Amino acid sequence: MSDQAVGHKLTDRQRLDWLRLSRTEGVGPRTFRTLINRYGGAGEALAALPSLLAHQGRIGRVTTVTEAEDEMALASRYGVRFVAMGEPDYPRLLRMIDSAPPMIGLRGNAALFERPTVAIVGSRNASGGGLKMAEILAEGLGRAHCVVISGLARGIDTHAHRASLATGTIAVLAGGHDKVYPSENMELLDLILETGAAISEMPMGWEPRGRDFPRRNRVISGLSLGVIVVEAALRSGSLITARFATEQGRDVFAVPGSPLDPRAEGTNDLIREGATLIGTVEHVIAALAPMLGREDWPPQAYESGDHSADEPFWDELDLDEKGFREGDTQRRMSQKISPVVSHDDDNGTVTGYAVPKPKQEILQLMGPSPISIDDLVRLTGLSASMVQTILLELELEGVIERSSGGLVSVSAQSYSNRIS
Numbered sequence: 001m002s003d004q005a006v007g008h009k010l011t012d013r014q015r016l017d018w019l020r021l022s023r024t025e026g027v028g029p030r031t032f033r034t035l036i037n038r039y040g041g042a043g044e045a046l047a048a049l050p051s052l053l054a055h056q057g058r059i060g061r062v063t064t065v066t067e068a069e070d071e072m073a074l075a076s077r078y079g080v081r082f083v084a085m086g087e088p089d090y091p092r093l094l095r096m097i098d099s100a101p102p103m104i105g106l107r108g109n110a111a112l113f114e115r116p117t118v119a120i121v122g123s124r125n126a127s128g129g130g131l132k133m134a135e136i137l138a139e140g141l142g143r144a145h146c147v148v149i150s151g152l153a154r155g156i157d158t159h160a161h162r163a164s165l166a167t168g169t170i171a172v173l174a175g176g177h178d179k180v181y182p183s184e185n186m187e188l189l190d191l192i193l194e195t196g197a198a199i200s201e202m203p204m205g206w207e208p209r210g211r212d213f214p215r216r217n218r219v220i221s222g223l224s225l226g227v228i229v230v231e232a233a234l235r236s237g238s239l240i241t242a243r244f245a246t247e248q249g250r251d252v253f254a255v256p257g258s259p260l261d262p263r264a265e266g267t268n269d270l271i272r273e274g275a276t277l278i279g280t281v282e283h284v285i286a287a288l289a290p291m292l293g294r295e296d297w298p299p300q301a302y303e304s305g306d307h308s309a310d311e312p313f314w315d316e317l318d319l320d321e322k323g324f325r326e327g328d329t330q331r332r333m334s335q336k337i338s339p340v341v342s343h344d345d346d347n348g349t350v351t352g353y354a355v356p357k358p359k360q361e362i363l364q365l366m367g368p369s370p371i372s373i374d375d376l377v378r379l380t381g382l383s384a385s386m387v388q389t390i391l392l393e394l395e396l397e398g399v400i401e402r403s404s405g406g407l408v409s410v411s412a413q414s415y416s417n418r419i420s
Contacts, residue, residue, distance in 0.1 A: 074178065170223065228253045
């Protein structure tokens with residue numbers, strides 16, 4: 001891009017112009033790059049935009065100086081700074097994807113982006129075994145000097161972040177920094193920021209919507225050398241992240257699960273389609289080791305796999321040479337995202353059988369794979385006596401089975417009922 005070379009900082013005026021241009025309707029990453037490269041800077045591009053749209057008899061809504069200054073002031077109160085692509089603190093891996101955000105809101109420790117980064121994602125309604133696996137992997141990656149990246153969602157994301165607080169973790173937000181989703185993870189985000197970082201490409205004040213989560217997922221994979229999927233139902237957001245990772249030339253790892261558990265259908269499918277099966281953190285480190293010392297890592301994203309080619313995130317302005325000559329622009333719209341998946345698609349309910357809390361909390365964590373009673377106590381936060389009482393009730397109802405070594409699992413019949 002012409003406004004600055006990689007490694008150089010923008011002036012205050014350039015930063016304001018970049019923010020204005022990136023917040024203008026119809027200007028996604030592709031259009032942003034085209035405008036900057038053609039006009040030499042964001043200020044010049046902003047000046048040219050109204051005339052480009054006017055050729056089609058349209059009134060272009062360009063973000064005003066006041067609006068951008070107000071957002072910057074609000075961001076400053078939250079400790080957020082805006083970093084443009086090419087500036088020293090902009091993550092190198094993210095800069096290399098085709099749909100890299102022109103500008104990100106960053107707070108926390110930017111030095112983490114210089115270390116190897118691995119994403120851990122999975123079901124929001126995860127099993128107890130899945131949550132424990134996420135913790136084991138996150139802790140192991142931290143010991144290996146890797147930074148864990150995730151999306152601050154419930155379930156797998158939350159446990160991956162918590163398990164890597166001491167070694168450094170990065171949260172990618174679907175909304176503005178002041179609109180944390182889910183709100184119950186605001187305290188977790190504060191803990192992350194003590195040693196880690198959080199980024200978002202969305203404006204301050206932006207409440208995340210269902211269609212914003214897939215867009216966040218491309219940033220999660222774009223920031224990472226590889227993506228680990230612990231649990232994922234079919235058509236889940238985690239599978240979208242894995243698809244982005246493949247398109248961006250990143251490694252995809254999947255933890256296998258029971259064929260009887262709907263929460264493992266997506267991960268098992270990933271393995272069938274070529275993802276690397278893993279059971280320990282050593283499997284991940286061994287796969288990434290040859291790449292960590294190479295200066296040409298990561299490989300460029302596969303152009304033929306550009307996700308935006310058939311399912312665009314943005315209906316951007318058409319600013320090819322013909323468009324510039326004739327002022328021919330596509331209709332404007334506000335950042336359309338293909339409804340590939342709702343952010344709550346991961347359905348981890350183990351049976352269709354309605355039960356009250358806290359019994360439902362325990363059932364939610366269980367699947368056909370055995371889990372220890374001690375883990376159920378730790379993950380639910382319930383007393384050991386209450387967990388034992390509930391497990392006895394479920395056993396008498398034929399919902400669960402006990403195994404040697406203090407392990408319990410959902411009975412095969414219960415899962416047959418769930419699947420049918």
